Amino acid sequence: MTDVLDGKAPIVAVTDRASDAAGRAPAASAAAAAPATQLITPRAVHRHRERSAAGAVAARLGGPALIVAIWWVATATGLLTPDVLASPAQVGAAAVELWTNGQLPQALAVSLARAGGGLAIGVSIGLLLGLIAGSTRSGDAIFDSAMQTLRALPFLALVPLFMVWFGIGETARIALVAVATTFPMYVSASGAVRATDAKLLEAASVFGLSRWATARQIILPGALPGLFSGLRLSATLSIIALIAAEEINALAGLGYLMSEALNYSRTDILTVCILIYGAFGLIADTLIRGLERLATPWLRRKGARR
């Protein structure tokens, strides 16, 4: 949230305090009033302006609000007809309908469990393999090219295979989500670990840190921003994989609801599902951002620069 390039930072001189000019004011009396010739007040170019918590939330709600507004205008003006995307009013009605007949609560619970379970498994595997491949030569040799190959196999094409291996039950769905989320985490984690500051690794080796301590105290903290962006990408992909997974013989879940909506041309229900997916994504994203802030206290020192 740092403004790097904006020139519009505020003027530095904060308070023009009524000054007791005695003693500490510049000695030359001619200059006791600020000399106006060509001099400027320096502007702090690169500063952290902390938004209030409420302000930050409001700013982050701007994007979704804008998108909803565009959608509302598009449906109100007929740019989007209800056969394509339902209007906010229709969607509201559909949401109420699904909520009261119990389908939506059930679908939410089921889908959240699947996405969460798959994500947890996938992210753990990706993180572990990524840490190993990024930090050890043998790990790199063993895992990396295999992971890159597997990653290149598109999971959507593997759905039939998954049904065969894991059956058409819950296992296959969770496995699909897990596989889809493993790779972004792996790529981010191994990349972030490889980018660890070599100077700090030297220091670690000199001070006799064990492998484990080096991983925990140096590699991990340095890689955290990368790990969190991997987590965010994985969270998004978990939802895409969930849709594919819930088209496999599902009886419940948002993906099932969505494919049913498509089968019966219920664009209002379809839109409810899309919005819920969007909300899932946003909430996950916000949670991960919060987590990241908590996990990296040293990155948010005000005015820190060394």
Next chain:
Amino acid sequence: MTDVLDGKAPIVAVTDRASDAAGRAPAASAAAAAPATQLITPRAVHRHRERSAAGAVAARLGGPALIVAIWWVATATGLLTPDVLASPAQVGAAAVELWTNGQLPQALAVSLARAGGGLAIGVSIGLLLGLIAGSTRSGDAIFDSAMQTLRALPFLALVPLFMVWFGIGETARIALVAVATTFPMYVSASGAVRATDAKLLEAASVFGLSRWATARQIILPGALPGLFSGLRLSATLSIIALIAAEEINALAGLGYLMSEALNYSRTDILTVCILIYGAFGLIADTLIRGLERLATPWLRRKGARR
């Protein structure tokens, strides 16, 4: 490719040269032969061992080879029946069949053009928006939460919308790939840019670098590793999106070939398609790795540490 944690680095003392001990050898004659008491030869813990180009390629082929071997064993032992996954021999035959009847070359050309075009568009947009959102406060305010919301909408669910907006032709397919690949690039780019070294940004502002020069000379080089890992994730996603895209009224392309294969239960052709997707991914990955090495010469100085 740096070995961070392996203890197995080689001994430092490279050559025990026949020495003219006169003058430069340690003065104490008793110590002219190496004193054996408790002293050790220090080992360079953290060093870049450059593999030969051929060795590097061989190492990277190990993973794919392993996977093919597992597949071969699984089909040979009957763990995977041909209904599920064809054996390497069957797949070879199918590939030859498809190649000679001209379907495969055509499909390859068509799909590559689609994936490449979509990827180029998506990555450019993601990069641009990511750079802006990562480096300017106003960009962050405008784009970030909107992008995060859009990113959370699963593109698989939006396929019908794409057809309505972009028609059922090539445009919709390329647009779908573009949208799918925009977001990983955006997340990686904005994250990498936000992580730009604040000290260097201060230096840039002090030395009067323009916004554009700061972006080009400081932000971009620093963000390159992140950008490349975004590119790799985007390349993977472009293939997944391609599969979904080629279900839209496709008459050619790998996705078409694959859905045909599914309709006709031709697991041999299905497997050919999966393998080609895998090969696509691997080749893209290797190319991007090479590009990354070329683009970041300062990151591969031997023994560099400051």
Next chain:
Amino acid sequence: MTAVVTDSANTATADTDRGNTDRARPDTAKTDRAKPAVWLRDVDKRFGDRVILDRVGLQISRGEFVALLGASGSGKTTLLRMLAGLDSADAGQLLVPRARTVVFQEPRLLPAQRVLANVTIGMRGRDVVDTARKALTEVGLAAHERAWPVTLSGGEAQRVALARALVRSPELLLLDEPFAALDALTRLKMQDLVADLCVRHGPAVLLVTHDVDEALRLADRIIVLRDGHFIRDHRGIRAGDGPTRADLLDALGVHAAG
């Protein structure tokens, strides 16, 4: 010890021979010494509870060379950063010229640019590269022109940072311990380069240093910062009526040594 670092704007002398700048030549820039180049009033700076600057005021004239002494952690860098526009004051007024250049306490070279590009950073014009080459020669790093910063030794990196400042012609030059990582000989050479730059362009200079001899050798005026206040402000050093080395060490708390 002659120095030919020319600024990029000075195209007329860009290809003249080494040594044509004479340290004794009359300096036009010094004519308007009376006008201030830095002007502070009632400036406060705090980090949490700690008061780093406590309502300080300061005026530096054009062409004046001021050395700033103070214990480690007393706030010298913080003051410099405020003048550079990198930190903000909590209260008070600051005025500085538009053209400022900083040599940071660490080299802060761009890792993705070779040494030469690091010197020319942010400059435009036809002669920039020539000027930068000359500056690199002056700091003894002509051979390292195409090296990556990551391969430089500590002192080499510091000299590149110095060259980066020398090719500019600022109205205010802010130097944060620019010679700390240099050996005695190199240090003398670099001090001469800075002195020479001052003679030719007459910027106001604020030099942070821990070396009292260096301050006495280079500066017109020496300020000592302690507990948020300027506890000493000696003028006319070069004219000869300044404090002694022992006086200054005393102000810094070193009583035994001389």
Next chain:
Amino acid sequence: MTAVVTDSANTATADTDRGNTDRARPDTAKTDRAKPAVWLRDVDKRFGDRVILDRVGLQISRGEFVALLGASGSGKTTLLRMLAGLDSADAGQLLVPRARTVVFQEPRLLPAQRVLANVTIGMRGRDVVDTARKALTEVGLAAHERAWPVTLSGGEAQRVALARALVRSPELLLLDEPFAALDALTRLKMQDLVADLCVRHGPAVLLVTHDVDEALRLADRIIVLRDGHFIRDHRGIRAGDGPTRADLLDALGVHAAG
């Protein structure tokens, strides 16, 4: 100027009062001075075409305090890094003790750890934190125990790096310009701390410095590196039969100054 930095193993004295270590007390560690702690033969080091070390040999005894002088870019840091096991030699043999500690030319603090954790890094045991607190007090940073490294001033960071070395009891202590960023008073205090550590644990010390006075003050032996060779090797400095300040400056190329 008393110092109570104890190593983590020395649990018996961990909670005794300040000042109980006496610089004059008999030093057991110095009894086996004759045995070498560092042993080099025919060591070569090149970067590309440049020869940094040209078949050098060197032997440092246990408990010996060696100062290494040399111009900027002469290869001092490179030699230190080889002894630390961070760079490899192109040819020749090196032998060093197992327990080594380095104070790098830059502080190299872990940004994700607070100051105290940066001092205790890699150490285990019950008294580690107490020892580290004492070391921080000694370097004058008790108040910064919970600060993040990113908020430290240049000299403060260097002192934390020093504290990190002081809490260990290595057989070989490698110091790369550890006092460069410190003001005169703080520098004297820190030099005393290092001297004190040497008295108590008697490690072999290799100190890289640009300050000839510092070398004369602290070292038993002074080596000057130039063009890949050790061009001077003065022993018995503290015994009084060493070179003069002028001699050494001369070896470093400074002829005018004295």
Next chain:
Amino acid sequence: ATGLVGCAAASADSGDAASITVRIPDPGNSGSLALGKKDGSLDKALAAVGAKVAWTGTAGAFAPAALSLNAGELDVATGSITSAVMALGQTPSFELFAAAAPDDNGEGILVKDGSGIESITDLVGKKVAVWHGSTSEYLLLKALEQAGLADDSVERVYLQPAQSAAVFHSGKVDAWATWSSFSITERASQDEHFLVTGKQIGSQNYSVLAVRNDFADQHPAVVAALYDYIHAKDLDRIADPEPYLNVFRTSGADALDAAGVQIAADDTRAAHPLQAIGAQQLADFAEVAKFYADRGITDGTVDVAAHVLDVTTLKG
């Protein structure tokens, strides 16, 4: 009727004997099995032969269901003969054991009201949404054949069935060949009508039931009981469709609104019950197989008869 009798007789010992599990795709919100699932009558019918049902997820199209049958993940699946012919072209591990005659009014080619398309001939040069090798492509080709038009006189636009509606509504295609799953809602809620129905073009698109080979071999009685049950329910459903619509829900995606219920009930009254596969059916299947072979959709003519089970002999 035999099935209902059987279940009544066996209700006493239904508790302990249910050792066989038959896996069937979930029937959704309407149809004979849906009601059977809800009112428990199916459980009773199966309990009589010592079996119980395990509902798997909705199978959707037949192609993935066939994969699941092959992989031993499913025991019974339902689909259309057109997709079954495609799946039987490979090495199937399932057999067909029952069929319902084509849905006369529920399938056909949809066009928009007032689109100006009045006959198949008007489709020439227009775009029609179909899906590869499925019922919809069959219907279109059949209609073209009947009108004496070449297969490529219209442009076939291949779209996932579930994605076709939006494309059709937005006018990107001019017609949509589809079946009852989609057509009922479409006809109920949109200004659309069938240009031709299946009946008008002589569709032979039976709906069929398939059972995994191994399952049929091991538990013929269960297959027979299942057939009997569905057959009886179908007769009842055709006589009185309403209870078989919106069985579980009157709201939600798979629930029909009033207009939908009306149309679905009308269609059902004209539909045919599930029956054992006899000579008539086999002849029609062979024609479909030939139709596919003629167009090169399958490699050679698929011998459907080789994969058919005579359920009337399975009284084991």
